[in-house]
Amino acid sequence: MRRADFLRATALNLLALPALWLSASSTAQAQTEVQFYYPVAVGGPIAKTIDGFAEGFMKANPGIKVTPIYAGTYQETIVKALTAHKSGTPPVTSVLLSTDMFTLIDEDAIVPFDGFVKTAEDKAWFNGFYKAFMLNSQSGGKTWGIPFQRSTVVMYWNKELFKEAGLDANKPPTTWAELKDVATKLTKKDASGKVTQYGVQIPSSGFPYWLFQTLTTTNGAILANDAGSQVKFDDPAVIQALQYWVDLGKAGVHPPGVVEWGTTPKDFFEKKAAIIYTTTGNLTNIRKNAGFDFGVAMIPGNKQKGSPTGGGNFYIFKKSTPAQQEAAFKFIQWITQPERAAQWSIDTGYVAVSPAAYETATLKKYGSEFPPALVARDQLPVSVAEFSTHDNQRVTKALNDGLQAALTGAKPADQAMKDAQREAERLLRGFK
Amino acid sequence: MTHAASSAGGSSLRAVHAWLMLLPALALLALFTHWPIVSTVVDSLHSTPKGARAVVWVGLENYESMAADPVFWKAVRNNLWFASATIPLSIGLALLMALWVNERIAGRAFLRMAYFTPTVLPMIAVANIWLFFYTPQYGLLEQVTGALGLPSHNWLGNPATALGAVTLVAIWKEAGFFMIFYLAALQSLNPSLREAAAIEGASRWYFFRRVQWPLLMPTTLFVLVNAFINAFRMVDHLFVLTRGGPDNASTLLLYHLYEVGFGFWDTAYAAAITVVLVAVLAGVALLQFFVFDRKVHYR
Numbered sequence: 001m002r003r004a005d006f007l008r009a010t011a012l013n014l015l016a017l018p019a020l021w022l023s024a025s026s027t028a029q030a031q032t033e034v035q036f037y038y039p040v041a042v043g044g045p046i047a048k049t050i051d052g053f054a055e056g057f058m059k060a061n062p063g064i065k066v067t068p069i070y071a072g073t074y075q076e077t078i079v080k081a082l083t084a085h086k087s088g089t090p091p092v093t094s095v096l097l098s099t100d101m102f103t104l105i106d107e108d109a110i111v112p113f114d115g116f117v118k119t120a121e122d123k124a125w126f127n128g129f130y131k132a133f134m135l136n137s138q139s140g141g142k143t144w145g146i147p148f149q150r151s152t153v154v155m156y157w158n159k160e161l162f163k164e165a166g167l168d169a170n171k172p173p174t175t176w177a178e179l180k181d182v183a184t185k186l187t188k189k190d191a192s193g194k195v196t197q198y199g200v201q202i203p204s205s206g207f208p209y210w211l212f213q214t215l216t217t218t219n220g221a222i223l224a225n226d227a228g229s230q231v232k233f234d235d236p237a238v239i240q241a242l243q244y245w246v247d248l249g250k251a252g253v254h255p256p257g258v259v260e261w262g263t264t265p266k267d268f269f270e271k272k273a274a275i276i277y278t279t280t281g282n283l284t285n286i287r288k289n290a291g292f293d294f295g296v297a298m299i300p301g302n303k304q305k306g307s308p309t310g311g312g313n314f315y316i317f318k319k320s321t322p323a324q325q326e327a328a329f330k331f332i333q334w335i336t337q338p339e340r341a342a343q344w345s346i347d348t349g350y351v352a353v354s355p356a357a358y359e360t361a362t363l364k365k366y367g368s369e370f371p372p373a374l375v376a377r378d379q380l381p382v383s384v385a386e387f388s389t390h391d392n393q394r395v396t397k398a399l400n401d402g403l404q405a406a407l408t409g410a411k412p413a414d415q416a417m418k419d420a421q422r423e424a425e426r427l428l429r430g431f432k
Numbered sequence: 433m434t435h436a437a438s439s440a441g442g443s444s445l446r447a448v449h450a451w452l453m454l455l456p457a458l459a460l461l462a463l464f465t466h467w468p469i470v471s472t473v474v475d476s477l478h479s480t481p482k483g484a485r486a487v488v489w490v491g492l493e494n495y496e497s498m499a500a501d502p503v504f505w506k507a508v509r510n511n512l513w514f515a516s517a518t519i520p521l522s523i524g525l526a527l528l529m530a531l532w533v534n535e536r537i538a539g540r541a542f543l544r545m546a547y548f549t550p551t552v553l554p555m556i557a558v559a560n561i562w563l564f565f566y567t568p569q570y571g572l573l574e575q576v577t578g579a580l581g582l583p584s585h586n587w588l589g590n591p592a593t594a595l596g597a598v599t600l601v602a603i604w605k606e607a608g609f610f611m612i613f614y615l616a617a618l619q620s621l622n623p624s625l626r627e628a629a630a631i632e633g634a635s636r637w638y639f640f641r642r643v644q645w646p647l648l649m650p651t652t653l654f655v656l657v658n659a660f661i662n663a664f665r666m667v668d669h670l671f672v673l674t675r676g677g678p679d680n681a682s683t684l685l686l687y688h689l690y691e692v693g694f695g696f697w698d699t700a701y702a703a704a705i706t707v708v709l710v711a712v713l714a715g716v717a718l719l720q721f722f723v724f725d726r727k728v729h730y731r
Contacts, residue, residue, distance in 0.1 A: 109483075393691075401677075404678035410679060
């Protein structure tokens with residue numbers, strides 16, 4: 001009896017099995033899985049926001065399963081994504097630095113977005129981003145990245161210290177000459193002649209080239225061509241920009257040597273620096289931690305106004321199925337819609353990627369309550385691409401080494417830039 | 433005849449049995465140690481695959497460009513400096529701390545724990561703390577030097593002091609770890625030796641020099657091997673403190689290797705640097721084990 005039961009049960013199972021398989025495979029077919037790597041580069045509950053976006057998207061698109069995977073810093077994320085690409089199983093999409101574009105193209109790792117843009121609605125969305133952000137996302141007539149968590153460098157100033165120094169607290173410097181002048185007035189020394197408060201601080205550790213672009217851009221110089229195959233480090237305007245930075249240090253109104261990026265906001269809170277240059281991504285951090293009234297302004301200009309953009313783009317990887325790529329495209333299109341871009345900007349401090357996002361009720365309200373959030377947007381029309389070339393990190397290192405050599409006094413500015421130019425030309429000779 | 437044959441069969445069966453027992457460990461060792469070394473050597477003789485461009489044999493070209501790379505030589509010089517400072521200082525400090533916390537003093541457990549704490553903490557986390565120790569103007573170090581009336585100094589942002597600053601973090605991190613080995617060795621020494629020395633009227637220094645130090649030699653060798661390897665392996669704090677800067681003033685070999693491999697994606701050149709690093713480390717380890725190991729045991 002028992003045995004018969006057992007046999008019957010087994011038989012039933014065997015009969016049921018193919019049916020189960022069928023239903024399993026049919027759901028697998030219906031559900032396209034999209035693995036999505038993302039880095040976290042600023043404070044705040046980023047992972048929670050991203051998971052929320054993924055869930056919202058899946059609710060609207062039941063056929064697609066988006067799996068967000070936190071992959072560390074930007075550098076760790078590209079290491080993971082490219083290693084996975086080389087082993088044949090990359091994520092379908094990933095947020096990586098906009099400056100990684102040439103590296104990803106050279107590795108034959110990504111596909112351009114142009115092929116996915118079909119309907120009129122797609123085209124409107126595709127052309128709706130700020131031009132400044134697209135500069136880093138296009139090459140050779142194709143669009144390789146979609147702007148997502150983008151930032152730019154702005155100037156923060158301490159209004160209290162301005163008042164103490166007898167300056168108009170609501171009038172930040174707008175030119176190089178004014179900046180140097182104001183910085184001199186804001187520099188304080190104790191009885192022994194030791195500086196207790198610097199007028200201005202521009203960080204130079206890790207990625208000095210990015211901060212340096214605030215000086216070269218305003219001096220009318222562009223460091224690299226659009227094709228990423230030529231650089232102009234030895235342009236007189238570039239050398240002059242570096243000389244200005246070095247001279248701020250020599251004049252004693254800017255800290256000497258290489259200034260740490262990571263401690264710069266803290267230096268600002270501690271009133272050791274009255275004016276700092278840093279990313280818009282620090283806005284939420286500074287708003288929370290500055291125990292004084294502060295302002296945010298555009299970078300002071302010389303020949304013109306300007307600042308580099310920065311941050312991350314969405315890329316779609318080549319070694320995934322066409323269905324997965326289509327699904328990823330849908331997700332990217334969904335997550336960069338104005339309402340979501342507005343929410344993302346408020347949650348993180350990143351710049352919203354399209355003018356339409358600033359027209360949403362949410363961001364309009366936020367902007368009227370907290371006007372500094374709009375400075376980055378107003379600076380975008382004069383913003384330029386973050387420096388990026390083929391063999392990007394190596395060429396960038398040549399520039400960084402030269403900048404640090406000049407800032408620490410190891411080399412004069414023109415010598416440092418000429419050496420960097422020679423090294424960069426050697427590295428780029430294969431890409432002409 | 434039949435007896436001999438059967439015993440030979442038995443021993444070969446035992447050999448097969450032994451090899452089978454060893455197989456899992458051997459397979460893991462071959463898969464994760466020997467095969468990677470061989471494939472690294474092979475990769476270092478080829479070009480870096482980039483997108484559609486296939487890998488080609490380039491012979492010693494990667495080694496030639498390494499010899500011509502000024503950053504590589506800077507990293508070698510820095511690393512030798514780093515090693516020659518961290519190895520003796522961390523071992524000396526470890527020995528001193530171990531001798532001290534081996535005594536019967538109040539709060540001994542607390543002291544031991546305090547010394548061991550740096551080892552437990554993750555390097556990236558402590559580097560973030562040290563970053564604020566070294567911060568100009570209001571950092572901990574500046575507050576001390578400022579109170580003494582010394583001028584302000586940008587420790588990490590000056591090429592003259594950046595390497596020294598990252599070396600100090602490494603010593604602080606390592607000394608506590610090595611202390612544990614010395615402490616264990618000291619505790620295992622026979623207490624009658626100390627009593628005998630006390631009866632003979634030997635001074636503390638004499639007792640250390642003639643009894644403890646010779647008996648600690650095997651531990652010292654072990655610690656030395658570890659310190660040497662760590663001097664080439666410990667670069668985590670560079671990512672937070674200086675990123676090899678300013679202008680490569682504090683870059684170390686493994687950091688440069690990481691940059692070349694995962695920043696520049698020049699994997700073939702990175703393989704060539706790896707081969708050099710492995711050869712140097714293996715050479716030193718072999719020297720220590722086969723030459724010094726015979727001399728360290730107290731007879």
